[in-house]
Amino acid sequence: MICRDRVVIVTGAGRGIGRAHALEFARQGAKVVVNDLGVSLSGESGSDAGSRGPAQEVVEEIRALGGEAVADRSDIATDEGARRLVATAIERFGRLDVLVNNAGFLRDRMLVNLSEEEWDAVIRVHLKGHFLPIKHAGLHWRAESKAGRPVDARVVNTSSGAGLLGSVGQGNYSAAKAGIVGLTLVAAAELGRYGVTVNAIAPAARTRMTEQVFAETMAAPGEGGFDAMAPENVSPLVVWLGSAESKDVTGRVFEVEGGRICVMEGFRHGPAADRGARWDPAEIGPEVAKLLAGTAAPEPVYGACSSPASCSPRPVRR
Template identity: 65%
Template sequence: MNRSVIVTGAGRGLGRAHALAFAAAGYGVIVNDVDAEQAERVVDEIAGQAVACAGDVADWDGAANLVDRALSTFGRLDVLVNNAGFVRDRMIVSTGEAEWDSVVRVHLKGHFAPLRHAAAHWREQHKAGRPVAARVINTSSGAGLLGSVGQCNYSAAKAGILGLTLVAAAELARYGVTVNAIAPAARTRMTEQTFAELMAAPIEGFDAMAPENVSPLVVWLGGEQSGSVTGQVFEVEGGRVGLLHGWQRGRSVRRDHRWTPEELGPALLSLLDGAPAPLPVYGA
């Protein structure tokens, strides 16, 4: 075992697939899930070094415990895969405060808290003169990139993860840490309704919605060979992997004094005229 990894939300779906793939690649694996029994089941599936560490990743002390468990078990931490999450889908006018808070908490704070504690460890290692080749892989979504009708809370949290990824990549590069994000499409409990038709119709024996299709990208991003790749977002679905580009500046108008609303309106319409149309929101 040369490297170790924490995978959050690893009891089922994508997280489980990632944990199994890292174990097959020779990593020591910390299998995290809020469901302790499910985390233990995944550990039992792994033919290698793995331990379960159940807990809420959005809890500050619980996130710190994940890092401590990796260090006490394997003597090192090299990769953090932030994957844990769930959905509470509602249209905006039907979304309650609890539904907003719980989804944003688990997805967004649940990414930040483990990242914060892992980053502190890697900074200490770097300052002590020890070599660091650490990797963070965050999990966003097409909903975070384009929005998704009926998922205002989930879309906002997943968009926040993209912003967090960019900042972390910039801040942690000096310590030997890369930070990237994926936007996967796969069959999980969160997406079983969305992808119901695709699940029922595999393409010539290839299950394009299998979570296992996503894991090779995650394992590669977690390896030492990916050290030149950071601050990137990859979309992955079935056998397709694509690079995504975020907001980029388009045309602008400028003058040397303050605009009036009456003057600004026609100028804005001229900017929009001929500009590329935004990609549609999912479900629109």
Template identity: 65%
Template sequence: MSGICEDRVVIVTGAGRGLGRAHARAFAAHGAKVVVNDVGVELDGSGGATTPGDEVAREIVDAGGSAVVHRADVADWNQARELVDFAVETYGRLDVLVNNAGVVRDRMFVNLSEQEWDDVVRVHLKGHAATMRHAAAYWRGCSRAGEPVDARVVNTASGAGLLGSIGQSNYAAAKAGIAALTINTAAELGRYGVTVNAIAPSARTRMTEEVFRDRMAAPGAQTFDAMAPENVSPLVVWLGSAESREVTGRMFEVEGGAVALATGWRHGPERTAERRWEAAELGAAIKDLVAEAPAPEPVYGAV
């Protein structure tokens, strides 16, 4: 296998199914050595089958590529470190970290339990932070030792994290946190030769199959399946390649054949008083600011 990621060492978390599986296979097809990370749990967090990750690694090896499996719980700080160490010990280095692992516990906010909040924030936000923290420490060490570093992190956010999504307050908050984490770490890690970007993908996976059921390709149809996870992976592979070294701190929306660059919070219109504002007089100023600013994008699912 050869391609734009020839001989690069890549960790893909949540790589047993869906987007992660597609990413792992795509990186391998472009010559990367892949660490397939997956704990094999069901959507509700039960189980822990070893099969999904093993199957992905076997598919890659059978196709002539190189892949190994590590079953770390990425939201466990120590296991995340073990995952990074495993990649380095197995292949001699680490070049790319793709954070993809996630769960959903959808519920209207007034019905949301503490456990449902904690589960989603833990896997998505902490799961991104833990793996990034240890990968960053490794790359900083390489840089300080005078070794060349041309490393990449690709995080997985969501349109829910950018715009909100009815019935997904926990998921939206976690994904918004990932967006902030991305731009912050991009600013901090650039000095070590590391870029950090994120994607907000739309694709049919276990987590979204009900949402996108009406957009599935008809059985036997020869038309382009815009919701296939494989449509997202080319962007992820490119962001993991040496070609992307000038791109960092960015958020890309991707669906089917469309790739868009999302822009986040920016400083907007302003009113300034040369003194402390009085609460009673702020009403007119706020009305002017709202009138001058662009209208916010609607929250997904809002009526």
């Protein structure tokens, strides 16, 4: 019960990893706002329109466990929808302690086939859909802090291996997920003064976004019955990051898959050369060769390897 009485928003919580987060937070004592529009894999209105919707179904699961939850179908990629989402938590439960940004969908294409609409749609839901909830939650926490009320809040964002290393056929998704890492670093720096930590995860699990691409590696549990690709495996880290115990961890990105947690190390200042004056273009080639010789080769982009044996670990998209 490490999140007892904490109030948590989870976006995209109607299915997959988001649903697993919502249920685990509830098991750990949290009160949960379950946000989900109930759209298709590509972000279009689907068969859930006119039904209870997946958000309400997860709320009923939580209530069956003895927990407290409320459904929210706000579009978190709009300013009004994000504002209303945060207001729902405060009006229903009196506070907000944790924001888990998880909502997203796919429009996969090679760059030369990717339409402007497909680019905009994915950037909107992933990147704008992270920014606006952070903004409105941050406004609330800033007001609480300035009023002298203690804030011990958490934001957990959802990036991807595609955002960290790139993924062939997913230029829009990779760009959005890389942007989320940058947004995480800025939010951690800006909101820390108000008592808020901000971290990100890059999860790997079996969801409707991955089941076709990685079916052959996700079909069955391994030895001992452990299903390494179950979405429920991602949630313990997220719940811990949402708890009071994680107060000293901020501005970090974690890969999580099965029983594995990996701290990702991003860009750092590496070897440098400074001649103290303007470079001549003809001088730069040999100098760059020296600099690169002192660095590690970048990990390959997912899907760009020449053979399965030379591939880095498979990307797993939520």
